[in-house]
Amino acid sequence: MPAVTVSGLRKAYNGLEAVRGVSFDIAQGEVFGLLGPNGAGKTTTVEILEGYRHRDAGTVSVLGADPEQAGETWRERIGIVLQSSAMYVNLTVREHVALFAGYYVAPRDPDDVIDLVGLAEKRHDRVKTLSGGQQRRLDLALGLIGDPDILFLDEPTTGFDPAARRAAWDMIRSLRELGKTILLTTHYLDEAEQLADRVAVLRKGEIVALGTPRELTSRAVGTEIRYRRDGREVVVETNEPTKTLHELTGEALARGVELEDLHVLKPSLEDIYLELTGGDEE
């Protein structure tokens, strides 16, 4: 049974449809990425799955339950990291994690979770003294403390510097190894490409592409071959890169010329993404 099933999901705010008929499944243990620009409906979708929002239409099942009806036993199995950090700034890291551990029947050990998110040295510091990135890690710790089966991460690395993002990625990969199902939203392509087993690209409330990062990059747009001839750049687009390249190089060899600065470029997820979302990233 999939961990998450979403079918025909719709949600409007004041007559504006934020989510317009979204359907997808997430398998147990899968890392699923919801990718899209701001305002594409990512957070609305995730918050419906988390049980925060009422949906207008469609069916939703998370760990076999409808989030809107599900109670505290269901919440025991769900871990949530919201888009913005919110916590008690006057507690220490240890106190805060221990407080939340008390909400669950079978929590993980607070000290282990603090170590896992890399806050061991900050254990006894007040939350208000933490940097933004450290608070985000505490967020993750609070999402993990209940030892959830499924973890929702809403833009976990937005606002991070590159080093902090790498560290967060490593952490999320280590969660996958624990067998957690993870739903991750992001507007960073490289993040989806690095972390997700499968990616759904959302645009204006609809899924415009769904597949593994590899599937997404291998479809549609052709491969580009670039070289220079007589100082001018030549670009050849092809769906049969092997054949085209063979022809080009064969011809060049026959004529005894060099294809200067020869490149074969596979389209990146970024190209696909820009094409799919119409470049309306803010």
Next chain:
Amino acid sequence: MLVHQLRAEQRLYWRSHELAFFTFIFPLLIYILLGSVYGDDPIESEGVTGSEYLLAGILGYGVAATAFAGLAIIVVLRRESGVLKRLRGTPLPGWAYVGAVLASTIIVFTIEVVALLVLANVMFDVPYPDRWLSLALAVLLGVVAFAALGVALTTVIRSAEGASAVVNAVYLPMAFLAGSFWTPQAYPPVLEAIANLLPLTYYIQLMQDIVLHNEQIWADWTNVGVVAAWGIFGLVVTVLRFRWEPREG
């Protein structure tokens, strides 16, 4: 789970120095100040001294500060920062959270009442009250009713920045009109009429009956009834309008 949350609530309250000062220390300071100025004036209508009369007024002010103003500010801050939303995402049951917050406020106000009584006794020779059970019940009634009103007030506050402005604009005039700080002159009729509607007016009368006149809480139901009715009003507003999350957009 309730005890677990209660412990955290207590820790949070006392660690938030501004809030603890504003809601807990401030009433004590006001009592010392006003008691020193008016303490020896006799209040002929009640047959007590100024410091005794003020004690009942400041006990009322104390419940307005801790349960009404303090709680309203805490709830708005937690709602706007997203802490309440986050709590909703955990298995912590709503009743356990509400229970812990109320119990924490009862603890704070109880300490405040004891501190005021000791202060009154030590500084101004005000005798300790005899009706401890009635006093305890009155503390309970006050916290629950004013907490309900405080949380009801949060439903009309839109932002964290507005919290203390709105709360002060409501509770300081209320405390003044209800006679927390006692002024020797009578109020103009309009203000008198407003004062006669306020829950705090009746709560202070209740405290006067118990602390100054050694009456039992059940001797006269009028004051209890009005305070309870206001509490129920607050509860109804809360149930109908309370939001766990910041307003959208």
